[in-house]
Amino acid sequence: AMPLLRTLHLYMSGAGVQHCDVDEKSFPCGGEWLWPEEHGDLSNARRRGRLVLYIHGGAFVLCNPATHRSFTRNMVHATDALVLVVKYPQPPEFPFPASLDSIVSTYRQVLQQGYFKPSQIIIAGESAGGNLCLSLCLRLHPEEMPGGVVLISPWVDLTESKTELEEQWRYSQDFLEPDLVLLFAKAYVCGAPLERCLASDEFDTSLNPSLVQE
Secondary structure (H helix, E strand, O other), rough: OOOOHHHHHHHHOOOOEEEEEOOOOOOOOOOOEEHHHOOOOHHHHHOOEEEEEOOOOOOOOOOOHHHHHHHHHHHHHHHEEEEEEEEEOOOOOOOOOOOHHHHHHHHHHHHHHOOOOHHHEEEEHHHHHHHHHHHHHHHHHHHOOEEEEEOOOOOOOOOOOOOHHHHHHHOOOOOOOOHHHHHHHHHHHHOHHHHHHHHOOOOOOOOOOOEEEO
16 A cells, blocks of 8 residues: 555645546557646637646656656646656667657657647657657757756766766765666667767757756
8 A cells, every 4th residue: 555645745736736647549659648636628728828838757767657657746836737647659669769759759749739839839848758858859950949857857968887886876866776776778789889878978058048957
């Protein structure tokens, strides 16, 4: 059974927030919409012209929109905006660049639907989701770039060695141990050169306003 405090937290964070699955005809990989209850239905929430496209983390291979629902519900409260949580294919069944290709397709589908201009969209993600945020931006044409990017403890550099990771672990005690970090990075690229994973390059300073929370 779920601990009482966790159950209570989920209940309270969900108060005042509506959510529904995306239309899989438009977004074949799935995902979910979340928006403030006071905005009415999804159509009304779209008309307000503000969107956060959220890419969840999970070391590329774990989690889904539902596992992050407590976080994304609180994001709705904090931003008073419509939030689209992207679902993407994950390795090892779907190695690089399947996840990134799916996210690029989802973003462009949002633009094609015509509800939001790029300047009205903020892209956000944590951990591996932060990597995918940056990789998405590096794939986009200049006229497609979002209004801003928010990266929460982004896992940007996939080329780090075990020695480097162990040194960091001594000071930070990150969520994942070094051996797991290396394992998940290899699962994501599945033999492709790490340099091909776009966000492993140096940070692109041409991005629109960005907030990085380490």
